[in-house]
Amino acid sequence: MTNAQTIQIAEAKGRPMLHWVGKRPLDHVTVYPAQLVERFDPLGEQTSEVSENLRGLGGNLLFHGDNKDVLAWLLAHGYRGKVNLVYIDPPFGSGADYVRKVQLRGIRGTPKLDGESYTLSEQIQYTDIWANDTYLQFMYERLLLLKELLTTDGMIYLHCDWRRIHHLRCLLDEVLGSENFINEIIWQHQIMGGSHDKRFPKAHETILWYAKGSGYRLRSENSNVRVPFSDYVLQSMKQDEKGWYYERRRMSRKATPAEAAAKAHTRTYVESPDVGTVATDVWADMLSYQELPNERQGLDLYPTQKTVKLLTRLISAASDPGDLILDCFIGSGTTAAVAQKLGRRWIAADVNKGAIQTTSKRLQAIIRQQVEAGAVPQQMAFETQTSEVSEDLGGLAGLTHSFSVYRVNDYDLQIQHNEAVNLAVEMIGIERVKTDAFFDGTLGRRLVKIVPFNHPLTLLDLQLAQDELKARPDEERDVVLVCLGKETSVDAWLAEYNKRRPVNKIEVIELRTDQKYGKFFIHQPAQARVRVERQTSEVSEDLGGLLVIEIEDFISPSIVERLEMDTPLFKAQIPDWRAMVDVVLIDTAYDGQTFNIVLSDVPERKNDLVSGRYELPAPEGVAPGSATTVAVKIIDMLGEEVLVTAEVGPA
Numbered sequence: 001m002t003n004a005q006t007i008q009i010a011e012a013k014g015r016p017m018l019h020w021v022g023k024r025p026l027d028h029v030t031v032y033p034a035q036l037v038e039r040f041d042p043l044g045e046q047t048s049e050v051s052e053n054l055r056g057l058g059g060n061l062l063f064h065g066d067n068k069d070v071l072a073w074l075l076a077h078g079y080r081g082k083v084n085l086v087y088i089d090p091p092f093g094s095g096a097d098y099v100r101k102v103q104l105r106g107i108r109g110t111p112k113l114d115g116e117s118y119t120l121s122e123q124i125q126y127t128d129i130w131a132n133d134t135y136l137q138f139m140y141e142r143l144l145l146l147k148e149l150l151t152t153d154g155m156i157y158l159h160c161d162w163r164r165i166h167h168l169r170c171l172l173d174e175v176l177g178s179e180n181f182i183n184e185i186i187w188q189h190q191i192m193g194g195s196h197d198k199r200f201p202k203a204h205e206t207i208l209w210y211a212k213g214s215g216y217r218l219r220s221e222n223s224n225v226r227v228p229f230s231d232y233v234l235q236s237m238k239q240d241e242k243g244w245y246y247e248r249r250r251m252s253r254k255a256t257p258a259e260a261a262a263k264a265h266t267r268t269y270v271e272s273p274d275v276g277t278v279a280t281d282v283w284a285d286m287l288s289y290q291e292l293p294n295e296r297q298g299l300d301l302y303p304t305q306k307t308v309k310l311l312t313r314l315i316s317a318a319s320d321p322g323d324l325i326l327d328c329f330i331g332s333g334t335t336a337a338v339a340q341k342l343g344r345r346w347i348a349a350d351v352n353k354g355a356i357q358t359t360s361k362r363l364q365a366i367i368r369q370q371v372e373a374g375a376v377p378q379q380m381a382f383e384t385q386t387s388e389v390s391e392d393l394g395g396l397a398g399l400t401h402s403f404s405v406y407r408v409n410d411y412d413l414q415i416q417h418n419e420a421v422n423l424a425v426e427m428i429g430i431e432r433v434k435t436d437a438f439f440d441g442t443l444g445r446r447l448v449k450i451v452p453f454n455h456p457l458t459l460l461d462l463q464l465a466q467d468e469l470k471a472r473p474d475e476e477r478d479v480v481l482v483c484l485g486k487e488t489s490v491d492a493w494l495a496e497y498n499k500r501r502p503v504n505k506i507e508v509i510e511l512r513t514d515q516k517y518g519k520f521f522i523h524q525p526a527q528a529r530v531r532v533e534r535q536t537s538e539v540s541e542d543l544g545g546l547l548v549i550e551i552e553d554f555i556s557p558s559i560v561e562r563l564e565m566d567t568p569l570f571k572a573q574i575p576d577w578r579a580m581v582d583v584v585l586i587d588t589a590y591d592g593q594t595f596n597i598v599l600s601d602v603p604e605r606k607n608d609l610v611s612g613r614y615e616l617p618a619p620e621g622v623a624p625g626s627a628t629t630v631a632v633k634i635i636d637m638l639g640e641e642v643l644v645t646a647e648v649g650p651a
């Protein structure tokens with residue numbers, strides 16, 4: 001599909017209904033094309049034809065883009081009614097959610113840098129503007145789309161906290177029907193947040209669980225999830241000589257194995273300190289955020305990351321191996337990681353490029369481990385992970401050990417624009433005004449309009465500003481137009497206009513040439529020097545020889561600048577270029593479009609460095625007599641990507 005198309009969306013179910021300013025139904029969505037940009041497929045599971053047209057049952061998918069566009073794309077590409085389980089953990093509207101903290105590799109004690117600027121601006125786009133109404137419309141649209149994607153017996157988990165839960169539950173009632181509510185799961189934190197003086201400290205988050213219809217089922221092995229007794233209950237339990245336990249409210253005893261088996265079938269539970277008790281909708285047995293330091297090893301610090309244990313319980317309870325799990329607010333990739341480990345297929349999306357990189361990295365590591373172990377991911381028994389790992393690789397059949405990264409609606413352009421606008425706002429000191437449909441903010445007493453940076457300021461832009469001012473006869477303030485560059489005819493027009501106007505004079509700040517601000521807008525891209533050579537030996541000759549790839553140097557002016565900015569006295573001295581590099585990916589037969597990850601060098605621990613020198617067999621089908629294009633993608637610690645390609649001649 002090349003052109004945008006439109007698809008229809010069913011109406012929400014109905015009552016009760018929540019209202020907000022600007023509430024609109026979503027009866028259709030526009031579908032934009034998606035580009036396949038990267039593929040990780042160590043077993044060569046997918047032929048390219050299959051992945052070009054992943055209808056319904058294809059490999060795992062990771063999308064970079066706004067999830068509204070992503071969900072629309074999925075609906076238009078055969079995924080309607082195909083998703084068994086959705087877990088989403090949308091932002092709550094706090095601005096600090098997604099700034100990645102990054103550190104140089106291998107150098108202890110280097111300052112942590114705030115994540116890449118486009119991360120920052122993408123995040124501003126989605127959080128800053130979240131007045132309640134916008135947020136509700138945003139969530140409403142996503143929920144309507146998600147419902148269309150669910151199978152008839154599918155389910156959805158919506159993770160939220162005290163800020164939005166009351167609204168989101170109303171939205172879910174409206175979209176899916178209150179009769180399809182399953183549970184409100186309380187995930188209790190060990191860490192308590194908030195002040196103690198005026199209220200009880202907050203110590204939980206909530207997961208709302210709904211089904212699409214009445215045909216859903218809780219997976220049998222998990223309807224008997226056992227969790228340890230609390231200390232309080234344990235203390236109140238007493239054992240007599242016959243093995244009976246007494247507790248204040250309930251009496252039980254240790255079961256004989258035969259009794260236990262029989263009881264398991266009748267779903268009566270024997271309470272004893274060894275077997276624990278049946279899990280309720282309050283989950284106080286997971287250390288919640290405290291478990292993350294371990295899980296974060298080798299990953300960037302993602303402040304809203306959820307735990308593997310939590311997702312393991314959620315996914316196990318509501319899906320079977322082979323089921324398709326979707327998370328369109330993937331963040332650091334937890335849902336996809338757990339789905340992959342539990343043998344489920346997955347689809348993930350995020351608008352934030354840093355999240356896509358982190359998720360990709362995390363999944364590459366998991367899949368590689370699975371492939372190396374030749375293991376079938378078993379559905380893990382709940383807390384006791386007693387998964388027997390099957391030894392033979394044959395067991396991998398039926399599971400997907402690959403994923404493709406797609407970009408929807410060329411989001412990068414949008415990002416560049418937002419990035420530039422936010423940078424301009426910050427550097428010039430513009431006060432943002434969100435309530436004005438035309439002007440973007442104020443500078444002192446003047447109104448400010450930021451002209452989109454993808455074109456120079458033209459007479460048309462000036463005309464638009466003039467028309468807007470005409471429509472506001474009471475407006476007395478002057479105007480500043482901020483642009484990246486301007487057409488030459490602009491100056492004469494402005495001189496003439498300003499001569500005639502007592503008020504509403506227009507001044508232009510042209511960033512490209514501005515003495516004061518101009519320097520902030522010159523982005524020096526990171527650069528790398530890579531050497532690629534083909535070596536042929538007698539042994540490997542028929543395969544086209546060996547490709548030796550060596551990264552000789554890498555420099556990121558942004559990292560150096562950032563380090564110096566963060567610690568002014570620190571003159572950035574980076575002894576080894578590899579300290580700046582997070583990930584190296586190699587494609588030995590690059591087609592100029594889709595990056596096939598043949599090798600990924602992602603050191604697991606933060607203190608380990610990438611190797612920088614790689615030996616790979618020449619790609620199959622590339623005979624000694626023919627050339628191939630080797631592409632090396634280097635992702636630095638700020639998430640900036642450099643792609644270097646080299647043509648390697650015949651052996």
Ligand SMILES: C[S@@+](CC[C@H](N)C(=O)[O-])C[C@H]1O[C@@H](n2cnc3c(N)ncnc32)[C@H](O)[C@@H]1O
Pocket residue numbers: 065066067068089090091092097098126302304305306307328329330331332333334335349350351352355
């Ligand atoms: C709370 S975080 C999710 C954290 C995740 N559960 C984890 O374990 O790491 C929310 C994520 O939603 C993403 N996001 C926000 N608006 C989005 C949109 N419109 N489309 C796609 N992703 C979006 C943010 O970039 C962020 O990564």
